[in-house]
Amino acid sequence: MTEQDTQVSTVDAEEVQRARQLAADAQRVVVKAGTNSLTDDESNLDRAKLDKLVDDIMDLRERGKEVLLVSSGAVGAGKGRVDQETDTVEASQALSTVGQSLLMASYTESFERYGQQVAQILLTEQDLENPERFTNFRNTVETLFEWGIVPIINENDAVATEELQIGDNDMISASIAVGVDVDLLVTLTDVGGVYTGNPKQDPDAELIEAVGTNYGTVQKLIDASTSAAFGGIQTKVEGARDASEHGIPAIIAKSTERDILKKIATAKPVGTLFVPINGESDE
Numbered sequence: 648m649t650e651q652d653t654q655v656s657t658v659d660a661e662e663v664q665r666a667r668q669l670a671a672d673a674q675r676v677v678v679k680a681g682t683n684s685l686t687d688d689e690s691n692l693d694r695a696k697l698d699k700l701v702d703d704i705m706d707l708r709e710r711g712k713e714v715l716l717v718s719s720g721a722v723g724a725g726k727g728r729v730d731q732e733t734d735t736v737e738a739s740q741a742l743s744t745v746g747q748s749l750l751m752a753s754y755t756e757s758f759e760r761y762g763q764q765v766a767q768i769l770l771t772e773q774d775l776e777n778p779e780r781f782t783n784f785r786n787t788v789e790t791l792f793e794w795g796i797v798p799i800i801n802e803n804d805a806v807a808t809e810e811l812q813i814g815d816n817d818m819i820s821a822s823i824a825v826g827v828d829v830d831l832l833v834t835l836t837d838v839g840g841v842y843t844g845n846p847k848q849d850p851d852a853e854l855i856e857a858v859g860t861n862y863g864t865v866q867k868l869i870d871a872s873t874s875a876a877f878g879g880i881q882t883k884v885e886g887a888r889d890a891s892e893h894g895i896p897a898i899i900a901k902s903t904e905r906d907i908l909k910k911i912a913t914a915k916p917v918g919t920l921f922v923p924i925n926g927e928s929d930e
Contacts, residue, residue: 658857658922664914666857666922670896671914673830675713675792678704679820679886681879683837684902685720685750691727692720692749694757696902700835701757703908704797708763710912713792715829716799717820718754721746747801754799764796769803772815775822785827817879821886825893832890832897833911834883839901840919841884843868859922862888887921897921 680700687693707714722739725746731738751767758765768787774780791798800823802815817834824832844852858865869881887897900907900918910917 658859658861662859662922663857663920666896666920667914667916669923670831670898670920671912673712673896673912675715675827675829676707676831676833677715677717677820677824677829678707678908679717679816679832679834680719680902681816681834681836682719682723684835685718686723686727689727690723692724692746692753694753697753698757698760700902701754701760703906705758705761705763706906706909707912708761708797712912714797715788715823715827716754716797717816717823718750718799718801719816720750721801724749750801751799758797764794766791766796766798768798768800770800770819771803772819772822775819775826781826788827815882817882817886818889821889821897824890824895824897829890829895831911832887832895833908834887834897834899835902835907836880836883836899837902838880839904840899841865841869841880844871855919856916857920857922858884858887858891859924862924887919891921891923894923896923 678700684700685693685696687696704714704716721743723746725742725744727746728749729742729745731742747769751765754765768784770784774784788798800819802819820832820834823829838846839854841855841858842849842852843855846852855865855868866884869884883899887899890897898911898918898920900911904910904917907917
């Protein structure tokens, strides 16, 4: 084992267990699902993946928890429906408008299997940074929660030219978690956690089970292993770290793992857990 691997593993076991229990006890949860967790290899919206996500979310709802879903996938779903060149920002914006309607129609139909109502909210980072806009957003979310409705949030890609890039919803979900007093942030990915290397390229890469005061070492490993094939793991880690710095446990986990949210709600170890910290770090 390398010196870096040893440093990565040094998170106090009792702190990890306390954080897992905090996550299990969470009454208000943000769940973020990435594009690869919702689409197939041809960028078509994968209904089986979407239905599984809804099943997992409804497990939390049936436990009495409030759930806010931050869902990517609009551009990807649009690519699967429109046979056009997609190498410009304008094309991606247009694709998002096609895909977003398909995405919400699919969510509405899937949640209706449980008699669960949903609502769509499209945001940009500017909406979260502007105090008046954010207050309006928060009031809307609180009202939807009072009504027992699941808010489904996505970035407003049709107008967000600068923000139309990998990782935006990771940061948006973290900002929402902090801003609406959420108890837990769960980021679901096709990778399933943070590793000592890129697991898509390095067969020896090992899952990092917990991140706390070892964040600096973990960040160095991520910077060294990040590539286009590794997707937006950096922003997922940044978002989870941001939440943990505000006292909110965060988990990056595999979207395809069976009963993934149920496992979290019962304090089972899954993915990578970000332990709430108070500014302490090995940086």
